[in-house]
Amino acid sequence: xxxxxxxxxxxxxxxxxxxxxxxxxxxxxxxxxxxxxxxxxxxxxxxxxxxxxxxxxxxxxxxxxxxxxxxxxxxxxxxxxxxxxxxxxxxxxxxxxxx
Amino acid sequence: xxxxxxxxxxxxxxxxxxxxxxxxxxxxxxxxxxxxxxxxxxxxxxxxxxxxxxxxxxxxxxxxxxxxxxxxxxxxxxxxxxxxxxxxxxxxxxxxxxxxxxxxxxxxxxxxxxxxxxxxxxxxxxxxxxxxxxxxxxxxxxxxxxxxxxxxxxxxxxxxxxxxxxxxxxxxxxxxxxxxxxxxxxxxxxxxxxxxxxxxxxxxxxxxxxxxxxxxxxxxxxxxxxxxxxxxxxxxxxxxxxxxxxxxxxxxxxxxxxxxxxxxxxxxxxxxxxxxxxxxxxxxxxxxxxxxxxxxxxxxxxxxxxxxxxxxxxxxxxxxx
Numbered sequence: 001x002x003x004x005x006x007x008x009x010x011x012x013x014x015x016x017x018x019x020x021x022x023x024x025x026x027x028x029x030x031x032x033x034x035x036x037x038x039x040x041x042x043x044x045x046x047x048x049x050x051x052x053x054x055x056x057x058x059x060x061x062x063x064x065x066x067x068x069x070x071x072x073x074x075x076x077x078x079x080x081x082x083x084x085x086x087x088x089x090x091x092x093x094x095x096x097x098x099x
Numbered sequence: 100x101x102x103x104x105x106x107x108x109x110x111x112x113x114x115x116x117x118x119x120x121x122x123x124x125x126x127x128x129x130x131x132x133x134x135x136x137x138x139x140x141x142x143x144x145x146x147x148x149x150x151x152x153x154x155x156x157x158x159x160x161x162x163x164x165x166x167x168x169x170x171x172x173x174x175x176x177x178x179x180x181x182x183x184x185x186x187x188x189x190x191x192x193x194x195x196x197x198x199x200x201x202x203x204x205x206x207x208x209x210x211x212x213x214x215x216x217x218x219x220x221x222x223x224x225x226x227x228x229x230x231x232x233x234x235x236x237x238x239x240x241x242x243x244x245x246x247x248x249x250x251x252x253x254x255x256x257x258x259x260x261x262x263x264x265x266x267x268x269x270x271x272x273x274x275x276x277x278x279x280x281x282x283x284x285x286x287x288x289x290x291x292x293x294x295x296x297x298x299x300x301x302x303x304x305x306x307x308x309x310x311x312x313x314x315x316x317x318x319x320x321x322x323x324x325x326x327x328x329x330x331x332x333x334x335x336x337x338x339x340x341x342x343x344x345x346x347x348x349x350x351x352x353x354x355x356x357x358x359x360x361x362x363x364x365x366x367x368x369x370x371x372x373x374x375x376x377x378x379x380x381x382x383x384x385x386x387x388x389x390x391x392x393x394x395x396x397x398x399x400x401x402x403x404x405x406x407x408x409x410x411x412x413x414x415x416x417x418x419x420x
Binding site for chain 1: 290295
Protein backbone atom coordinates (compact mmCIF):
# COMPACT_ATOMS: atom_id res chain seq x y z
CA UNK A 1 0.00 0.00 0.00
CA UNK A 2 1.25 3.44 -0.92
CA UNK A 3 0.91 6.62 1.07
CA UNK A 4 -2.08 7.61 -1.06
CA UNK A 5 -3.83 4.36 -0.14
CA UNK A 6 -3.30 4.99 3.56
CA UNK A 7 -4.62 8.51 3.17
CA UNK A 8 -7.70 7.11 1.40
CA UNK A 9 -8.35 4.67 4.23
CA UNK A 10 -8.02 7.41 6.83
CA UNK A 11 -10.37 9.73 4.92
CA UNK A 12 -12.92 6.95 4.36
CA UNK A 13 -12.89 6.05 8.05
CA UNK A 14 -13.27 9.71 9.01
CA UNK A 15 -16.22 9.97 6.60
CA UNK A 16 -17.74 6.82 8.05
CA UNK A 17 -17.49 8.32 11.55
CA UNK A 18 -19.49 11.33 10.38
CA UNK A 19 -22.11 9.09 8.78
CA UNK A 20 -22.29 7.00 11.93
CA UNK A 21 -22.68 10.07 14.12
CA UNK A 22 -25.34 11.42 11.77
CA UNK A 23 -27.26 8.15 11.93
CA UNK A 24 -27.05 7.95 15.71
CA UNK A 25 -28.25 11.55 15.87
CA UNK A 26 -31.14 10.79 13.52
CA UNK A 27 -32.21 7.91 15.72
CA UNK A 28 -31.61 9.45 19.14
CA UNK A 29 -32.26 13.20 18.89
CA UNK A 30 -35.56 14.41 20.32
CA UNK A 31 -37.25 16.36 17.50
CA UNK A 32 -37.26 16.97 13.77
CA UNK A 33 -35.01 20.06 13.91
CA UNK A 34 -32.21 18.47 15.89
CA UNK A 35 -32.43 15.36 13.69
CA UNK A 36 -32.04 17.47 10.58
CA UNK A 37 -29.00 19.08 12.19
CA UNK A 38 -27.45 15.64 12.70
CA UNK A 39 -28.32 14.48 9.21
CA UNK A 40 -26.79 17.41 7.32
CA UNK A 41 -23.42 16.80 8.99
CA UNK A 42 -23.31 13.32 7.50
CA UNK A 43 -24.39 14.62 4.10
CA UNK A 44 -21.94 17.49 3.90
CA UNK A 45 -18.77 16.55 5.76
CA UNK A 46 -19.10 12.75 5.71
CA UNK A 47 -19.74 12.61 1.99
CA UNK A 48 -17.09 15.30 1.41
CA UNK A 49 -14.44 13.20 3.13
CA UNK A 50 -15.47 10.14 1.12
CA UNK A 51 -15.40 12.11 -2.12
CA UNK A 52 -11.88 13.37 -1.35
CA UNK A 53 -10.85 9.81 -0.46
CA UNK A 54 -12.10 8.54 -3.83
CA UNK A 55 -10.83 11.57 -5.76
CA UNK A 56 -7.21 10.96 -4.79
CA UNK A 57 -7.62 7.41 -6.13
CA UNK A 58 -9.24 8.53 -9.39
CA UNK A 59 -7.48 7.77 -12.65
CA UNK A 60 -8.48 10.92 -14.51
CA UNK A 61 -9.29 14.54 -13.81
CA UNK A 62 -12.71 13.97 -15.39
CA UNK A 63 -13.51 11.44 -12.67
CA UNK A 64 -12.35 13.90 -9.99
CA UNK A 65 -14.62 16.54 -11.51
CA UNK A 66 -17.60 14.18 -11.51
CA UNK A 67 -17.00 13.24 -7.87
CA UNK A 68 -16.78 16.90 -6.83
CA UNK A 69 -19.93 17.66 -8.81
CA UNK A 70 -21.77 14.89 -6.97
CA UNK A 71 -20.65 16.33 -3.65
CA UNK A 72 -21.69 19.86 -4.59
CA UNK A 73 -25.10 18.66 -5.81
CA UNK A 74 -25.72 16.60 -2.68
CA UNK A 75 -24.77 19.58 -0.49
CA UNK A 76 -27.06 21.85 -2.46
CA UNK A 77 -29.98 19.42 -2.37
CA UNK A 78 -29.32 18.36 1.22
CA UNK A 79 -29.20 21.88 2.59
CA UNK A 80 -32.29 22.95 0.62
CA UNK A 81 -34.32 19.89 1.56
CA UNK A 82 -33.33 20.21 5.23
CA UNK A 83 -34.54 23.81 5.11
CA UNK A 84 -37.80 22.79 3.43
CA UNK A 85 -38.48 20.01 5.94
CA UNK A 86 -37.79 22.36 8.85
CA UNK A 87 -39.98 25.05 7.27
CA UNK A 88 -42.79 22.56 6.73
CA UNK A 89 -42.51 21.38 10.34
CA UNK A 90 -42.59 24.97 11.67
CA UNK A 91 -45.64 25.77 9.55
CA UNK A 92 -47.42 22.74 10.93
CA UNK A 93 -46.81 24.15 14.39
CA UNK A 94 -44.17 21.72 15.60
CA UNK A 95 -42.30 23.52 18.37
CA UNK A 96 -38.51 23.19 18.57
CA UNK A 97 -37.48 20.93 21.42
CA UNK A 98 -36.50 22.67 24.67
CA UNK A 99 -35.02 20.62 27.47
CA UNK B 100 -10.79 -14.19 -0.47
CA UNK B 101 -11.35 -11.22 1.81
CA UNK B 102 -13.00 -9.17 -0.88
CA UNK B 103 -15.31 -12.09 -1.70
CA UNK B 104 -16.32 -12.26 1.95
CA UNK B 105 -16.98 -8.51 2.11
CA UNK B 106 -18.96 -8.61 -1.14
CA UNK B 107 -20.97 -11.55 0.15
CA UNK B 108 -21.74 -9.77 3.42
CA UNK B 109 -22.70 -6.59 1.57
CA UNK B 110 -25.01 -8.51 -0.77
CA UNK B 111 -26.67 -10.34 2.12
CA UNK B 112 -27.27 -7.06 3.96
CA UNK B 113 -28.64 -5.55 0.76
CA UNK B 114 -30.97 -8.49 0.16
CA UNK B 115 -32.23 -8.54 3.75
CA UNK B 116 -32.62 -4.76 3.69
CA UNK B 117 -34.72 -5.00 0.53
CA UNK B 118 -36.97 -7.68 2.02
CA UNK B 119 -37.37 -5.71 5.24
CA UNK B 120 -38.14 -2.45 3.45
CA UNK B 121 -40.66 -4.17 1.16
CA UNK B 122 -42.37 -5.75 4.16
CA UNK B 123 -42.41 -2.50 6.14
CA UNK B 124 -43.70 -0.53 3.18
CA UNK B 125 -46.59 -2.95 2.69
CA UNK B 126 -47.41 -3.50 6.36
CA UNK B 127 -47.21 0.16 7.35
CA UNK B 128 -50.62 1.71 8.05
CA UNK B 129 -49.34 5.28 7.66
CA UNK B 130 -49.45 5.89 3.90
CA UNK B 131 -46.88 8.70 4.00
CA UNK B 132 -44.40 6.48 5.80
CA UNK B 133 -45.13 3.66 3.37
CA UNK B 134 -44.22 5.93 0.44
CA UNK B 135 -40.96 7.02 2.06
CA UNK B 136 -40.11 3.37 2.67
CA UNK B 137 -40.98 2.59 -0.94
CA UNK B 138 -38.56 5.29 -2.14
CA UNK B 139 -35.83 3.87 0.11
CA UNK B 140 -36.65 0.45 -1.34
CA UNK B 141 -36.17 1.83 -4.86
CA UNK B 142 -32.76 3.26 -3.97
CA UNK B 143 -31.58 -0.01 -2.45
CA UNK B 144 -32.99 -1.83 -5.49
CA UNK B 145 -30.87 0.41 -7.74
CA UNK B 146 -27.87 -0.58 -5.64
CA UNK B 147 -28.82 -4.25 -6.08
CA UNK B 148 -28.91 -3.76 -9.86
CA UNK B 149 -25.43 -2.23 -9.67
CA UNK B 150 -24.26 -5.32 -7.77
CA UNK B 151 -25.80 -7.47 -10.52
CA UNK B 152 -23.71 -5.46 -13.02
CA UNK B 153 -26.75 -3.99 -14.74
CA UNK B 154 -26.03 -0.24 -14.52
CA UNK B 155 -28.64 0.59 -17.19
CA UNK B 156 -31.40 -0.93 -15.08
CA UNK B 157 -29.94 0.66 -11.95
CA UNK B 158 -30.16 4.11 -13.53
CA UNK B 159 -33.74 3.52 -14.63
CA UNK B 160 -34.71 2.13 -11.21
CA UNK B 161 -33.19 5.08 -9.36
CA UNK B 162 -34.73 7.68 -11.68
CA UNK B 163 -38.15 6.13 -12.32
CA UNK B 164 -38.63 3.52 -9.60
CA UNK B 165 -37.45 5.60 -6.66
CA UNK B 166 -37.61 9.20 -7.86
CA UNK B 167 -40.59 9.73 -10.10
CA UNK B 168 -42.81 6.96 -8.75
CA UNK B 169 -42.18 8.39 -5.30
CA UNK B 170 -43.25 11.83 -6.48
CA UNK B 171 -46.35 10.37 -8.17
CA UNK B 172 -47.32 8.47 -5.02
CA UNK B 173 -46.84 11.61 -2.92
CA UNK B 174 -49.08 13.67 -5.17
CA UNK B 175 -51.64 10.86 -5.18
CA UNK B 176 -51.57 10.80 -1.39
CA UNK B 177 -52.03 14.57 -1.23
CA UNK B 178 -55.09 14.28 -3.48
CA UNK B 179 -56.40 11.37 -1.44
CA UNK B 180 -56.13 13.44 1.73
CA UNK B 181 -57.84 16.44 0.22
CA UNK B 182 -60.68 14.14 -0.91
CA UNK B 183 -60.89 12.73 2.60
CA UNK B 184 -61.07 16.14 4.25
CA UNK B 185 -63.85 16.97 1.82
CA UNK B 186 -65.82 14.21 3.53
CA UNK B 187 -65.69 11.45 0.94
CA UNK B 188 -66.39 8.30 2.93
CA UNK B 189 -65.60 5.91 0.09
CA UNK B 190 -61.90 6.75 0.10
CA UNK B 191 -61.66 6.35 3.85
CA UNK B 192 -63.06 2.84 3.69
CA UNK B 193 -60.70 1.90 0.90
CA UNK B 194 -57.81 3.07 3.06
CA UNK B 195 -58.93 1.21 6.13
CA UNK B 196 -60.19 -1.85 4.27
CA UNK B 197 -58.68 -5.08 5.56
CA UNK B 198 -58.97 -8.62 4.28
CA UNK B 199 -60.46 -11.55 6.07
CA UNK B 200 -57.87 -13.55 8.00
CA UNK B 201 -58.19 -17.01 6.36
CA UNK B 202 -57.76 -15.40 2.98
CA UNK B 203 -54.50 -13.83 4.14
CA UNK B 204 -53.18 -17.20 5.29
CA UNK B 205 -54.15 -18.77 1.97
CA UNK B 206 -52.34 -15.98 0.15
CA UNK B 207 -49.29 -16.40 2.36
CA UNK B 208 -49.11 -20.12 1.63
CA UNK B 209 -49.62 -19.65 -2.11
CA UNK B 210 -46.99 -16.93 -2.31
CA UNK B 211 -44.49 -18.87 -0.21
CA UNK B 212 -44.92 -21.86 -2.49
CA UNK B 213 -44.37 -19.68 -5.52
CA UNK B 214 -41.31 -18.01 -3.98
CA UNK B 215 -39.85 -21.41 -3.09
CA UNK B 216 -40.47 -22.63 -6.63
CA UNK B 217 -38.83 -19.57 -8.14
CA UNK B 218 -35.89 -19.87 -5.75
CA UNK B 219 -35.47 -23.52 -6.69
CA UNK B 220 -35.52 -22.66 -10.40
CA UNK B 221 -32.85 -20.00 -9.92
CA UNK B 222 -30.62 -22.29 -7.86
CA UNK B 223 -30.99 -25.14 -10.35
CA UNK B 224 -29.69 -22.94 -13.18
CA UNK B 225 -26.09 -23.49 -14.19
CA UNK B 226 -23.91 -20.72 -12.76
CA UNK B 227 -22.94 -19.21 -16.09
CA UNK B 228 -25.45 -19.14 -18.92
CA UNK B 229 -24.34 -17.17 -21.94
CA UNK B 230 -27.98 -16.71 -22.98
CA UNK B 231 -28.26 -14.45 -25.99
CA UNK B 232 -25.22 -12.35 -25.10
CA UNK B 233 -23.01 -14.04 -27.70
CA UNK B 234 -25.64 -13.45 -30.39
CA UNK B 235 -25.84 -9.79 -29.35
CA UNK B 236 -22.06 -9.45 -29.30
CA UNK B 237 -21.66 -10.87 -32.81
CA UNK B 238 -24.27 -8.52 -34.27
CA UNK B 239 -23.31 -5.46 -32.21
CA UNK B 240 -21.26 -4.18 -35.13
CA UNK B 241 -24.39 -3.85 -37.30
CA UNK B 242 -26.59 -2.26 -34.63
CA UNK B 243 -25.20 1.27 -34.96
CA UNK B 244 -24.35 1.58 -31.25
CA UNK B 245 -21.71 0.01 -29.04
CA UNK B 246 -23.74 -0.32 -25.82
CA UNK B 247 -25.30 -3.81 -26.02
CA UNK B 248 -28.29 -2.76 -23.89
CA UNK B 249 -29.16 0.08 -26.25
CA UNK B 250 -28.58 -2.23 -29.22
CA UNK B 251 -31.14 -4.68 -27.84
CA UNK B 252 -33.66 -2.05 -26.73
CA UNK B 253 -33.64 0.10 -29.84
CA UNK B 254 -32.56 -2.23 -32.61
CA UNK B 255 -32.81 -5.99 -32.03
CA UNK B 256 -35.96 -5.79 -29.92
CA UNK B 257 -37.15 -2.33 -30.89
CA UNK B 258 -40.83 -3.27 -30.75
CA UNK B 259 -40.52 -3.91 -27.01
CA UNK B 260 -39.51 -0.32 -26.51
CA UNK B 261 -42.25 0.84 -28.85
CA UNK B 262 -44.81 -1.02 -26.76
CA UNK B 263 -43.33 0.41 -23.55
CA UNK B 264 -43.81 3.92 -24.90
CA UNK B 265 -47.41 3.07 -25.75
CA UNK B 266 -47.95 1.70 -22.22
CA UNK B 267 -46.74 5.01 -20.76
CA UNK B 268 -49.06 6.93 -23.04
CA UNK B 269 -51.97 4.67 -22.09
CA UNK B 270 -51.25 5.25 -18.40
CA UNK B 271 -51.49 8.99 -18.93
CA UNK B 272 -54.70 8.60 -20.93
CA UNK B 273 -56.07 6.55 -18.05
CA UNK B 274 -55.25 9.29 -15.56
CA UNK B 275 -56.70 11.95 -17.81
CA UNK B 276 -59.90 10.05 -18.43
CA UNK B 277 -60.43 9.52 -14.69
CA UNK B 278 -60.89 13.26 -14.41
CA UNK B 279 -62.82 14.59 -11.45
CA UNK B 280 -59.72 15.17 -9.38
CA UNK B 281 -59.79 17.84 -6.75
CA UNK B 282 -58.55 21.17 -8.00
CA UNK B 283 -55.50 22.36 -6.14
CA UNK B 284 -56.60 24.80 -3.49
CA UNK B 285 -53.28 25.99 -2.09
CA UNK B 286 -52.00 28.99 -3.97
CA UNK B 287 -49.36 29.99 -1.45
CA UNK B 288 -46.12 31.04 -3.12
CA UNK B 289 -43.39 28.40 -3.24
CA UNK B 290 -40.60 28.67 -0.67
CA UNK B 291 -37.76 30.88 -1.90
CA UNK B 292 -35.18 28.19 -1.27
CA UNK B 293 -37.10 25.70 -3.39
CA UNK B 294 -37.36 28.27 -6.15
CA UNK B 295 -33.62 29.02 -6.04
CA UNK B 296 -32.85 25.30 -6.01
CA UNK B 297 -35.11 24.76 -9.01
CA UNK B 298 -33.51 27.60 -10.92
CA UNK B 299 -30.12 26.01 -10.35
CA UNK B 300 -31.17 22.43 -10.97
CA UNK B 301 -33.42 22.66 -14.02
CA UNK B 302 -30.68 23.68 -16.50
CA UNK B 303 -28.42 21.05 -14.96
CA UNK B 304 -31.12 18.40 -15.30
CA UNK B 305 -31.64 19.28 -18.95
CA UNK B 306 -27.91 19.00 -19.54
CA UNK B 307 -27.82 15.67 -17.70
CA UNK B 308 -30.71 14.36 -19.79
CA UNK B 309 -28.90 15.31 -23.00
CA UNK B 310 -25.73 13.66 -21.70
CA UNK B 311 -27.56 10.47 -20.72
CA UNK B 312 -29.21 10.32 -24.13
CA UNK B 313 -25.94 10.81 -25.99
CA UNK B 314 -23.88 8.50 -23.81
CA UNK B 315 -26.51 5.74 -24.21
CA UNK B 316 -24.96 4.81 -27.54
CA UNK B 317 -21.81 3.43 -25.95
CA UNK B 318 -22.33 3.34 -22.17
CA UNK B 319 -25.20 2.96 -19.67
CA UNK B 320 -27.89 5.55 -20.34
CA UNK B 321 -30.62 6.09 -22.88
CA UNK B 322 -34.06 7.48 -23.59
CA UNK B 323 -35.85 6.22 -20.47
CA UNK B 324 -33.21 7.47 -18.05
CA UNK B 325 -32.88 10.79 -19.88
CA UNK B 326 -36.66 11.16 -20.12
CA UNK B 327 -37.15 10.62 -16.41
CA UNK B 328 -34.47 13.21 -15.64
CA UNK B 329 -36.33 15.67 -17.87
CA UNK B 330 -39.54 14.77 -16.08
CA UNK B 331 -37.82 15.50 -12.76
CA UNK B 332 -37.10 19.00 -14.04
CA UNK B 333 -40.78 19.29 -14.96
CA UNK B 334 -41.84 18.10 -11.50
CA UNK B 335 -39.60 20.73 -9.85
CA UNK B 336 -41.08 23.46 -12.04
CA UNK B 337 -44.60 22.31 -11.18
CA UNK B 338 -43.70 22.30 -7.49
CA UNK B 339 -42.71 25.97 -7.54
CA UNK B 340 -45.97 26.74 -9.31
CA UNK B 341 -44.68 27.24 -12.84
CA UNK B 342 -47.66 25.66 -14.53
CA UNK B 343 -47.54 25.71 -18.30
CA UNK B 344 -49.94 28.10 -19.93
CA UNK B 345 -53.32 26.68 -20.92
CA UNK B 346 -52.50 27.19 -24.60
CA UNK B 347 -49.43 24.99 -24.22
CA UNK B 348 -51.41 22.36 -22.34
CA UNK B 349 -53.78 21.72 -25.21
CA UNK B 350 -52.26 20.88 -28.56
CA UNK B 351 -48.48 21.35 -28.06
CA UNK B 352 -48.39 19.03 -25.04
CA UNK B 353 -50.36 16.37 -26.88
CA UNK B 354 -48.01 16.63 -29.85
CA UNK B 355 -44.97 16.11 -27.63
CA UNK B 356 -46.70 13.20 -25.88
CA UNK B 357 -47.25 11.30 -29.12
CA UNK B 358 -44.02 12.41 -30.79
CA UNK B 359 -42.01 9.43 -29.50
CA UNK B 360 -44.53 6.66 -30.21
CA UNK B 361 -45.47 8.26 -33.55
CA UNK B 362 -41.84 8.47 -34.71
CA UNK B 363 -41.39 4.86 -33.65
CA UNK B 364 -44.46 3.70 -35.56
CA UNK B 365 -43.49 5.74 -38.63
CA UNK B 366 -40.03 4.22 -38.51
CA UNK B 367 -41.55 0.75 -38.15
CA UNK B 368 -43.75 1.29 -41.21
CA UNK B 369 -40.91 2.71 -43.30
CA UNK B 370 -38.50 -0.10 -42.39
CA UNK B 371 -41.27 -2.61 -43.09
CA UNK B 372 -41.70 -1.16 -46.58
CA UNK B 373 -38.01 -0.74 -47.40
CA UNK B 374 -36.22 -3.50 -45.49
CA UNK B 375 -39.15 -5.90 -45.32
CA UNK B 376 -39.05 -6.32 -41.54
CA UNK B 377 -40.41 -4.35 -38.60
CA UNK B 378 -37.79 -1.90 -37.23
CA UNK B 379 -34.96 -3.51 -39.18
CA UNK B 380 -32.46 -0.71 -39.67
CA UNK B 381 -29.87 -0.64 -42.46
CA UNK B 382 -26.56 -0.94 -40.56
CA UNK B 383 -24.99 2.16 -42.17
CA UNK B 384 -27.80 4.44 -40.91
CA UNK B 385 -28.70 2.57 -37.73
CA UNK B 386 -26.74 4.88 -35.40
CA UNK B 387 -28.48 8.03 -36.64
CA UNK B 388 -31.92 6.41 -36.69
CA UNK B 389 -31.50 5.16 -33.13
CA UNK B 390 -30.44 8.63 -31.98
CA UNK B 391 -33.54 10.11 -33.64
CA UNK B 392 -35.79 7.50 -32.03
CA UNK B 393 -34.20 8.02 -28.62
CA UNK B 394 -34.44 11.79 -28.80
CA UNK B 395 -38.15 11.77 -29.63
CA UNK B 396 -38.75 9.00 -27.09
CA UNK B 397 -36.94 11.02 -24.41
CA UNK B 398 -39.12 14.08 -25.06
CA UNK B 399 -42.29 12.02 -24.94
CA UNK B 400 -41.27 10.09 -21.83
CA UNK B 401 -40.32 13.30 -20.02
CA UNK B 402 -43.57 15.02 -20.98
CA UNK B 403 -45.67 11.94 -20.12
CA UNK B 404 -44.16 11.48 -16.68
CA UNK B 405 -44.41 15.18 -15.85
CA UNK B 406 -48.02 15.19 -17.08
CA UNK B 407 -48.72 12.16 -14.88
CA UNK B 408 -47.43 14.17 -11.93
CA UNK B 409 -49.71 17.03 -12.86
CA UNK B 410 -52.53 14.50 -13.02
CA UNK B 411 -55.98 15.45 -14.20
CA UNK B 412 -55.85 18.66 -12.22
CA UNK B 413 -55.36 21.26 -14.90
CA UNK B 414 -57.87 19.50 -17.09
CA UNK B 415 -60.64 19.79 -14.51
CA UNK B 416 -59.66 23.35 -13.60
CA UNK B 417 -60.37 24.38 -17.10
CA UNK B 418 -63.74 22.69 -17.38
CA UNK B 419 -65.26 23.38 -14.00
CA UNK B 420 -64.06 26.85 -13.13
